[in-house]
Amino acid sequence: MRIGIDMGGMSVKFGLVNQNNEIVDKMVIPTRLDVPPAEMIQDMIDTVSELLQKHELTTEDLEGIGLDSPGTVDDVNGVILYSNNYHWENVPIIRQMQEAFPVPMAIANDADAAALGEVKAGAAKGTQSAVLITLGTGVGGGVIQNGKIFHGSLKGGMELGHMVIQAGGELCTCGRKGCFETYSSATALLRMARNAAMKNPESVMNAMCQNDLENMNGIIPFEAAGQGDETALQVIDMYEEYLAIGIANMINIFRPEKVILGGGVSAQKENLTKPVQEKVNVMCFGGEHGEVAEIVTSKLGNDAGIIGAACLVQNDCD
Amino acid sequence: MRIGIDMGGMSVKFGLVNQNNEIVDKMVIPTRLDVPPAEMIQDMIDTVSELLQKHELTTEDLEGIGLDSPGTVDDVNGVILYSNNYHWENVPIIRQMQEAFPVPMAIANDADAAALGEVKAGAAKGTQSAVLITLGTGVGGGVIQNGKIFHGSLKGGMELGHMVIQAGGELCTCGRKGCFETYSSATALLRMARNAAMKNPESVMNAMCQNDLENMNGIIPFEAAGQGDETALQVIDMYEEYLAIGIANMINIFRPEKVILGGGVSAQKENLTKPVQEKVNVMCFGGEHGEVAEIVTSKLGNDAGIIGAACLVQNDCD
Numbered sequence: 001m002r003i004g005i006d007m008g009g010m011s012v013k014f015g016l017v018n019q020n021n022e023i024v025d026k027m028v029i030p031t032r033l034d035v036p037p038a039e040m041i042q043d044m045i046d047t048v049s050e051l052l053q054k055h056e057l058t059t060e061d062l063e064g065i066g067l068d069s070p071g072t073v074d075d076v077n078g079v080i081l082y083s084n085n086y087h088w089e090n091v092p093i094i095r096q097m098q099e100a101f102p103v104p105m106a107i108a109n110d111a112d113a114a115a116l117g118e119v120k121a122g123a124a125k126g127t128q129s130a131v132l133i134t135l136g137t138g139v140g141g142g143v144i145q146n147g148k149i150f151h152g153s154l155k156g157g158m159e160l161g162h163m164v165i166q167a168g169g170e171l172c173t174c175g176r177k178g179c180f181e182t183y184s185s186a187t188a189l190l191r192m193a194r195n196a197a198m199k200n201p202e203s204v205m206n207a208m209c210q211n212d213l214e215n216m217n218g219i220i221p222f223e224a225a226g227q228g229d230e231t232a233l234q235v236i237d238m239y240e241e242y243l244a245i246g247i248a249n250m251i252n253i254f255r256p257e258k259v260i261l262g263g264g265v266s267a268q269k270e271n272l273t274k275p276v277q278e279k280v281n282v283m284c285f286g287g288e289h290g291e292v293a294e295i296v297t298s299k300l301g302n303d304a305g306i307i308g309a310a311c312l313v314q315n316d317c318d
Numbered sequence: 319m320r321i322g323i324d325m326g327g328m329s330v331k332f333g334l335v336n337q338n339n340e341i342v343d344k345m346v347i348p349t350r351l352d353v354p355p356a357e358m359i360q361d362m363i364d365t366v367s368e369l370l371q372k373h374e375l376t377t378e379d380l381e382g383i384g385l386d387s388p389g390t391v392d393d394v395n396g397v398i399l400y401s402n403n404y405h406w407e408n409v410p411i412i413r414q415m416q417e418a419f420p421v422p423m424a425i426a427n428d429a430d431a432a433a434l435g436e437v438k439a440g441a442a443k444g445t446q447s448a449v450l451i452t453l454g455t456g457v458g459g460g461v462i463q464n465g466k467i468f469h470g471s472l473k474g475g476m477e478l479g480h481m482v483i484q485a486g487g488e489l490c491t492c493g494r495k496g497c498f499e500t501y502s503s504a505t506a507l508l509r510m511a512r513n514a515a516m517k518n519p520e521s522v523m524n525a526m527c528q529n530d531l532e533n534m535n536g537i538i539p540f541e542a543a544g545q546g547d548e549t550a551l552q553v554i555d556m557y558e559e560y561l562a563i564g565i566a567n568m569i570n571i572f573r574p575e576k577v578i579l580g581g582g583v584s585a586q587k588e589n590l591t592k593p594v595q596e597k598v599n600v601m602c603f604g605g606e607h608g609e610v611a612e613i614v615t616s617k618l619g620n621d622a623g624i625i626g627a628a629c630l631v632q633n634d635c636d
Contacts, residue, residue, distance in 0.1 A: 072604060072607055072608070081607060082604070082607040128471065129470075129471035129472075145471060146471075151573075152447075152571065152572045152573025152574070153446065153447035153463060153464075153572065153573050153574055153575055154447075154573040154574070154575060154608075154609035154610075154611065155573065155607070155608060155609045156569070156570070156573045156602065156603065156604045156607070156608025156609055156610075158570075158571055159570040159571070159603040159604070160570075160571065162570050162603045163481070163567045163570060163571070164483055164563045164566070164567055165482055165483065165484075165485050166483075166484060166485045166486075167483050167484045167487075167501075167559075167560060167563050168484075169485075174603055175600070176566070176601055183485075241485075242485060245482045245485050248482070248494070249481045249482055251474070252474070252476075252477040252478075252480050252481060253470065253476060253477070253478065253481070253571065254470045254471065255469075255470025255471050255472040255473065255474045256470070256471055256472070257471055257472060282493070283494055284474065285474065285477040285480045285492055286390060286400070286474045286477070289390055289399060289400040289473070289474070290390070290472075290473060290474025291472035291473045291474055292472075292474075293472065
């Protein structure tokens, strides 16, 4: 048995994970941003103890504990270098946790862990390489190569959402203009849909929002497009075009076996992946001489991080 | 002793390379595109024999032969899958050459080999990771990670010049719009300089071209900018801005220790790298929490391919 811990901005999720990378049991505690890191980590230690006791397990029964965290981590020394969400800097989390549980531990960035989870037990199971792109408030992601998390060499992490695809374009939270994130996040889809609905009062998207564009969500443009609304069809096509550009950029670099879409927008499944795949197929370099990944949606959803974290300490990963 | 072979569109260069990755002797033969591949490969075999005889070496004295080729290669099976320059498809070049020289052989893409050469013996010597970006007719490049050529998983190669940085922008030879190549190649610099000189008759670039913009070259805009020509200063700043965007995109993904600029435009050296470094420093994700590579220009120039190719078969690479 292993434990996978997924540290989120709102809650920390704990999973007891078996040999087959299935979650046997789960616990969740709130993320406390108002206390020093050591106190929050103590909460986490207490929860692991509780989870073990609940299943009549001891530390000796544990193969290891893997955890993931948002932000930049030092996976060699087990330190959270910087987490914007947590406002943590240089927190040696693994050292503190290993004092309580002297078992193998490992840490990874949350998007990287989710990508690993999908490759080991989810949408890319059976492959050795995949790119996960999460379409949420921002665009995050992780790359798996040869069955392992792909890291750059120096510190700073793999930031695929902050690849500029539109020089001089929309301002990103990172300070650059035209990042992939500013065109392919759920936030970007809402912006595009609101702008288009405002300019086209006849669009059914306005009615769907009860004529208050504050009510726009990520489902409305897809539903309106499904009803043949011209404005929504244009919004969706534009959104998918940008998404395809970012995906093709990643394929031209990594040539993964699968591209996995996660996050809110990926709930559209084939409705999203089919048109995007068609666009990507003609965008990738080399035409027939290059192999293009299949684009799929995530299978593990919110459990990807827990399972991926647990896979960080699995010795006999298949 | 090893032999490194660099297959170019106009000529094929052969280098006898010693333990210290220095070229002891060099031979060059013309690339013959009008004959079947087997005939051209026989030319190459004859040249290797000649080079060995000249130095009173036999096949037994050879540690190995490495070669690089433009286009897509299958490095596992030693096959040139597709070369646009050579119009070759699925040529099992290593099998044919090993019949003549039964020694260890390896093959890589030419940009990848050049990157390896610069890491082993050039501008990034002493590092384990670098991104080489060649600014020539197009934009090519290679990535070295952990001292080795970084490959994607499926076939298709690492095509960093075909990362879109300006969606809907200039049409690229690859069919996409707004590729890095269409803004950062020498070709792109000439286009920007010609357009700007045409719109600004007072720019000294016009006089430097003898008032015929067909005479524009990659040096004129830098020289005019050096003289304080406002139009040229704007051209150079725009060119460097796009180049910085592409470099920052690569740093956000790979976090290499060095970024090496090669190709014609890199002859500007610090004149180019200094302002680009300043732009890149503020573009990379994570601010002070990320490490940003030093940008340098290539040191081996046209020899990078030969040396990199030879390093493909070096067992004790330092």
